[in-house]
Amino acid sequence: MFNFGQLRSRNCSASSLSRRALLQAGSLGAVGLTLGDLLRLEASGAEGSPPAKSVILLWLWGGPSHLETFDLKPEAPVEYRGPYRPIPTNVPGIDICELLPRLARQADRYTILRSLHCETNDHGMAGTIGLTGSISGAISLGGQTQPGRIQPTHGSIVSRLLPTGLDLPDFMTVGGRLHQGKRGIAGEGASILGASHEPFRLDYLPGEGLRFPGLELNDGLTPSGLDARRTLLTRLDEVALQIDRSAETTQLDEYYQKAFSLLTSQSSKEVFDLDREPEQIRQRYGKFRFGQCCLLARRLIETGVRFVQVNWSSHVEPIEDTGDGGWDMHDRNFQQFQDRHSWMLDQAVSALFDDLADRGLLSETVVVAIGEFGRTPKINGKAGRDHWHHCYSGLVAGGGLRVGQVIGSSDRHAEHPILRPVTPADLFATVFRQLGIGTPELTDIDLLPAGEVIEELT
Amino acid sequence: MNRLLWAVWMGYVSLIVLPVADADESKSVQRLTHDGHFKQRPAWSPDGNRVLFARHEGSTIFLWQLDLTTGEESRLTERTDPEYDAVFSPSGEDVLLAVDKASPNQGDIDIHVIHLADGNAQPVAVTEGKLSHEEWPSWSPDGKRFTFTSTRHDNQEVYTADRDGQNVERLTGDPATDMHPDWSPNGRTIAFATNRWGDLEIALYDLATHDLRQFTDSPGFDDYPTFSPDGHHIAFTTNRQGHFDIAIANVATGRIILQTDDDSIENFPSWTPDGRVSYISNRDGGFDLYVHDVLTLP
Numbered sequence: 210m211f212n213f214g215q216l217r218s219r220n221c222s223a224s225s226l227s228r229r230a231l232l233q234a235g236s237l238g239a240v241g242l243t244l245g246d247l248l249r250l251e252a253s254g255a256e257g258s259p260p261a262k263s264v265i266l267l268w269l270w271g272g273p274s275h276l277e278t279f280d281l282k283p284e285a286p287v288e289y290r291g292p293y294r295p296i297p298t299n300v301p302g303i304d305i306c307e308l309l310p311r312l313a314r315q316a317d318r319y320t321i322l323r324s325l326h327c328e329t330n331d332h333g334m335a336g337t338i339g340l341t342g343s344i345s346g347a348i349s350l351g352g353q354t355q356p357g358r359i360q361p362t363h364g365s366i367v368s369r370l371l372p373t374g375l376d377l378p379d380f381m382t383v384g385g386r387l388h389q390g391k392r393g394i395a396g397e398g399a400s401i402l403g404a405s406h407e408p409f410r411l412d413y414l415p416g417e418g419l420r421f422p423g424l425e426l427n428d429g430l431t432p433s434g435l436d437a438r439r440t441l442l443t444r445l446d447e448v449a450l451q452i453d454r455s456a457e458t459t460q461l462d463e464y465y466q467k468a469f470s471l472l473t474s475q476s477s478k479e480v481f482d483l484d485r486e487p488e489q490i491r492q493r494y495g496k497f498r499f500g501q502c503c504l505l506a507r508r509l510i511e512t513g514v515r516f517v518q519v520n521w522s523s524h525v526e527p528i529e530d531t532g533d534g535g536w537d538m539h540d541r542n543f544q545q546f547q548d549r550h551s552w553m554l555d556q557a558v559s560a561l562f563d564d565l566a567d568r569g570l571l572s573e574t575v576v577v578a579i580g581e582f583g584r585t586p587k588i589n590g591k592a593g594r595d596h597w598h599h600c601y602s603g604l605v606a607g608g609g610l611r612v613g614q615v616i617g618s619s620d621r622h623a624e625h626p627i628l629r630p631v632t633p634a635d636l637f638a639t640v641f642r643q644l645g646i647g648t649p650e651l652t653d654i655d656l657l658p659a660g661e662v663i664e665e666l667t
Numbered sequence: 668m669n670r671l672l673w674a675v676w677m678g679y680v681s682l683i684v685l686p687v688a689d690a691d692e693s694k695s696v697q698r699l700t701h702d703g704h705f706k707q708r709p710a711w712s713p714d715g716n717r718v719l720f721a722r723h724e725g726s727t728i729f730l731w732q733l734d735l736t737t738g739e740e741s742r743l744t745e746r747t748d749p750e751y752d753a754v755f756s757p758s759g760e761d762v763l764l765a766v767d768k769a770s771p772n773q774g775d776i777d778i779h780v781i782h783l784a785d786g787n788a789q790p791v792a793v794t795e796g797k798l799s800h801e802e803w804p805s806w807s808p809d810g811k812r813f814t815f816t817s818t819r820h821d822n823q824e825v826y827t828a829d830r831d832g833q834n835v836e837r838l839t840g841d842p843a844t845d846m847h848p849d850w851s852p853n854g855r856t857i858a859f860a861t862n863r864w865g866d867l868e869i870a871l872y873d874l875a876t877h878d879l880r881q882f883t884d885s886p887g888f889d890d891y892p893t894f895s896p897d898g899h900h901i902a903f904t905t906n907r908q909g910h911f912d913i914a915i916a917n918v919a920t921g922r923i924i925l926q927t928d929d930d931s932i933e934n935f936p937s938w939t940p941d942g943r944v945s946y947i948s949n950r951d952g953g954f955d956l957y958v959h960d961v962l963t964l965p
Contacts, residue, residue, distance in 0.1 A: 292862035540774025590821030
């Protein structure tokens with residue numbers, strides 16, 4: 210299968226197309242290229258190079274309220290609008306919440322999507338959609354599984370198609386496995402792409418430091434505890450790897466090898482060591498988990514990791530509801546937002562934008578900040594907002610994308626998109642294009658695009 | 668030495684220069700904790716020797732008591748579920764606090780009272796038969812009643828009750844969200860935050876007449892009002908400068924002076940018995956408890 214429309218819309222950036230795909234389709238002539246042209250483009254990597262090299266996905270698990278962040282409705286009745294006012298940003302005509310002042314000063318660095326929507330208001334299933342672009346194989350809170358095969362998550366696809374050859378994994382997740390209640394969700398991993406493209410997990414907890422949640426040891430595992438190789442080998446025997454059980458032994462071996470090399474290599478330890486950052490930088494991100502995890506993401510991207518996913522939390526639930534601080538604010542939505550989530554999001558994401566820009570990395574790194582859905586526009590009886598998948602907002606920046614704009618709009622209560630509805634799959638089709646991944650590359654690995662490129666972003 | 672301060676009258680803002688008598692900034696602000704974990708709502712004992720606050724650490728929120736005579740911290744309870752919003756009674760013998768439940772329940776929070784001498788705890792604001800959160804208690808000056816917020820009537824409203832939870836009275840009934848009530852030292856007024864006039868403003872509720880008056884009117888967030896020990900002033904959090912700061916308002920005139928004005932977050936103001944203002948701030952990176960001399964009152 211070959212998508213000529215996709216090729217045209219990529220401005221013939223042939224370097225992003227696999228040679229195999231072109232040859233298989235016998236299409237070089239059809240697009241006016243010779244094999245020599247293709248090889249030269251591949252070698253030079255110049256004019257046709259994809260604009261983005263890497264991705265940071267900030268996964269705001271639990272579903273942030275769009276009415277308290279990027280799509281305020283101050284003219285709506287008090288039962289809808291919430292207690293915060295919109296403030297102008299540094300882009301005329303774009304307003305966001307008053308509790309996001311730092312992000313308001315950087316609106317020229319991102320695009321707000323105000324018309325995202327998906328098929329379900331179940332965390333697990335919407336999470337699968339957000340992370341894979343498809344509801345296929347998703348598992349609901351009640352345990353019902355959607356028909357079809359679980360698709361690989363975005364990071365696994367990038368890992369498979371854009372290997373860097375670094376010692377570090379190409380796809381790393383900062384945070385533990387995602388849950389709603391006690392049920393883990395589907396779609397965080399590599400699926401058919403195999404264990405070697407599973408995310409390598411690490412985490413940073415204030416007061417504890419670096420953790421490796423995917424490697425469960427009886428007494429924990431930290432880089433500082435792994436100086437003795439013999440000890441490591443003994444301990445790795447105890448490791449329970451939480452990866453696809455159907456993975457082949459060779460893939461498991463590869464994963465072991467990567468984990469081993471990662472945990473014993475001096476250069477890896479240095480990448481993970483946030484103490485090597487100046488105190489001023491650490492403070493700029495905020496000395497709370499999400500802030501420091503964003504800083505860790507920047508360090509990984511700077512080292513060459515292709516795709517870093519930072520999970521805001523592992524559970525959708527807030528701490529007050531036996532979770533670990535997620536965005537699922539069915540009650541006390543405003544209390545939690547103003548006390549913690551608003552400034553955490555504002556400080557960490559604005560610092561990440563600043564830091565990436567200062568280092569010349571923002572132009573080649575796509576940053577996406579989304580949750581699995583939004584919150585009910587009508588405030589419920591517990592000063593909270595419930596799940597709402599019909600319309601929600603997201604933020605996307607960097608990687609050569611067009612920024613300083615709003616795409617889509619919602620109706621007067623932010624209940625439904627009224628202009629340019631887009632899906633998570635559309636968003637990641639766009640991200641993939643920025644990385645040079647199109648239909649041919651996906652078909653090469655037995656996948657198809659789940660969404661359509663949002664042209665206004667490119 | 669002169670110091671620039673923003674003076675704000677109801678709806679009018681002007682920049683004035685106020686003399687500050689050789690104020691040494693390092694002496695006027697005292698940092699009481701150093702762990703950097705997020706904290707909320709410091710509350711002082713009547714003798715000023717102890718301060719309670721909630722500390723977030725990992726996935727826990729527990730109440731801690733700092734003894735300023737020894738510098739030692741200790742947990743207020745041995746609970747394993749989240750707890751917060753603790754306040755000493757006027758006698759210092761009891762503490763009201765908000766307690767959460769262990770199971771995933773999407774909002775079932777009650778208010779209990781703990782008698783500090785024996786640790787005996789009793790629920791005093793509980794809604795049976797439905798999910799409701801009762802929180803942010805504040806004692807009346809005689810210690811016989813307390814005010815709090817609850818969602819028991821399907822919207823967050825302000826209530827009062829006897830110290831044993833009897834004789835509940837609902838003070839507000841508006842589709843807006845009412846938050847963070849504080850009982851005045853003269854017993855006549857309850858201040859709280861509400862968005863009934865647009866964004867969050869401070870309101871004053873007269874307990875005798877039931878009149879409700881809008882006290883602040885700023886473009887943006889005004890919240891967490893707390894009366895000074897003499898009742899003449901209200902400290903509150905505002906973002907009228909674009910970030911969370913602590914302001915003090917004169918109750919009689921409405922005149923307001925900002926106590927902090929920098930890019931860090933200052934929140935959860937409370938008064939010490941001797942008239943200083945304490946709050947949680949991330950001015951040094953993490954979130955810690957600070958006490959601030961009030962250099963100039965409005």
